[in-house]
Amino acid sequence: MNSLRKISLALAFACACAVSAVAQSNPSTDVFYVRIDNLDVDNYATLHHTLKADGRFLIDLACVPAHLLLVKMVGERDADLSKNLAAFQALATNAQLANATLLPDFDSRKFTDACAATRVGN
DSSP: OOHHHHHHHHHHHHHHHHHHHHHHHSOOTTEEEEEETTOOHHHHHHHHHHHHHHOSEEEEEEEGGGTEEEEEEOSSOOSSHHHHHHHHHHHHHHTTOOOEEEOTTOOHHHHHHHHHHHHHHO
């Protein structure tokens, strides 16, 4: 693994830890956790740019090794979370990502634990 990739992964993990307490103390229907099976460092950047151009979603936290994202809705949204997820999944598909699965039972602790467990395995 090259040093740039290691640095980006370390920064993603540090962000996850730093924001964990805030996300846990301020749950919102404006955020959701997803797992994307084929998420990697390269297509993460593509997804980030796709979401930014669309304007409805922002990646709040990412743990690329665990294929996990915390997505925040920042633009126009539907009151129905499933419609927002469908819109996100369409954008992910356009960015060459497949199987963006909503993780309704996730919270910041589960996110951080899953991310840490993946890093221990590498």
